[in-house]
Amino acid sequence: MNTLFIGAGSMACALMRGALKSGALKKEETYALNRSNDMRMKELDEWFGVLRPGGGQSFDLVVLAMKPKDFDEAADVIRNHLSSKTVILSVLAGIPVSYIREKLGFQGGIARAMPNTSAALGKSATAVTLDRFDDRVMEEAVVHLLDSVGLTVEVEEHQLDLITALSGSGPAYIYYMAEMMQATAVELGLPSELARDLTIRTITGAGAMLEESGLDAEELRKNVTSPGGTTEAGIEALKAHGVEHAMFECISSARNRSEELGRQLIKTEKD
Numbered sequence: 655m656n657t658l659f660i661g662a663g664s665m666a667c668a669l670m671r672g673a674l675k676s677g678a679l680k681k682e683e684t685y686a687l688n689r690s691n692d693m694r695m696k697e698l699d700e701w702f703g704v705l706r707p708g709g710g711q712s713f714d715l716v717v718l719a720m721k722p723k724d725f726d727e728a729a730d731v732i733r734n735h736l737s738s739k740t741v742i743l744s745v746l747a748g749i750p751v752s753y754i755r756e757k758l759g760f761q762g763g764i765a766r767a768m769p770n771t772s773a774a775l776g777k778s779a780t781a782v783t784l785d786r787f788d789d790r791v792m793e794e795a796v797v798h799l800l801d802s803v804g805l806t807v808e809v810e811e812h813q814l815d816l817i818t819a820l821s822g823s824g825p826a827y828i829y830y831m832a833e834m835m836q837a838t839a840v841e842l843g844l845p846s847e848l849a850r851d852l853t854i855r856t857i858t859g860a861g862a863m864l865e866e867s868g869l870d871a872e873e874l875r876k877n878v879t880s881p882g883g884t885t886e887a888g889i890e891a892l893k894a895h896g897v898e899h900a901m902f903e904c905i906s907s908a909r910n911r912s913e914e915l916g917r918q919l920i921k922t923e924k925d
């Protein structure tokens with residue numbers, strides 16, 4: 655499947671890395687372009703051996719992976735690589751399928767997905783909605799590509815803003831927590847490398863328990879929390895400092911921002 659990534663940043667790279675490694679994409683059929691960062695294109699060539707498209711060359715699959723705010727500006731470039739057989743996979747946060755269709759004048763299949771950067775290791779949690787996929791072969795090819803970089807679930811488009819806030823942005827919340835755990839341990843006296851190693855293994859171990867033990871998060875938490883013990887003291891401190899409220903605000907603010915990103919483009923279009 656001839657595939658073109660338009661946008662060659664973090665998310666495009668994570669998808670390429672995961673899909674090329676799994677064999678869902680072949681490097682001799684994978685192309686990429688960005689706006690101006692030539693160094694990045696050289697890196698992509700070095701890392702993955704992907705190709706640069708010729709002007710007007712059309713593709714079976716075009717992956718939209720620029721920032722949402724850059725989509726309008728990229729529209730001419732995108733159109734240049736579409737044919738009546740092309741399907742589009744968009745990973746743009748907040749941008750509705752209807753807006754992509756209207757802006758590009760595109761009638762074919764559009765998959766709007768929200769993966770995350772763990773795709774690089776085949777561990778993304780991806781949600782996707784498929785619109786006007788008349789061609790079963792291409793539908794299967796797109797789903798296969800997403801499956802090759804992690805878990806894929808099909809959802810309704812209206813759910814994607816909230817899903818973006820949960821699992822699209824989610825890895826960053828965990829990295830932020832890791833940063834804070836590490837920094838606190840160092841501040842309270844542990845050497846940095848030791849704090850780092852123990853934090854990483856604590857998070858990956860807890861992730862593996864969530865995935866493999868068959869127990870839910872609450873039960874796993876209770877198993878660690880001895881009455882009157884250290885964990886209880888720690889969690890009470892988190893509660894007292896409003897962590898539940900903070901998480902509500904975190905996910906709802908990210909959801910609101912996703913909605914706003916779409917509205918902003920639509921508004922700019924109308925102005």
Ligand SMILES: NC(=O)C1=CN([C@@H]2O[C@H](COP(=O)(O)OP(=O)(O)OC[C@H]3O[C@@H](n4cnc5c(N)ncnc54)[C@H](OP(=O)(O)O)[C@@H]3O)[C@@H](O)[C@H]2O)C=CC1
Binds near residue numbers: 665
């Ligand atoms: N990062 C993440 O964790 C996730 C991101 N996403 C979505 O993925 C998309 C990309 O995000 P991310 O990878 O983080 O962003 P980056 O800033 O890392 O990459 C953006 C890329 O788009 C390119 N670009 C910008 N304008 C144009 C243009 N006019 N024509 C061609 N290429 C262009 C940039 O090129 P140049 O560098 O030359 O300017 C760059 O390669 C966003 O829409 C985001 O919502 C979705 C899920 C997770």
Ligand SMILES: O=C(O)[C@@H]1CCC=N1
Binds near residue numbers: 818
């Ligand atoms: O921060 C963002 O807007 C993108 C979407 C999900 C993760 N990163």
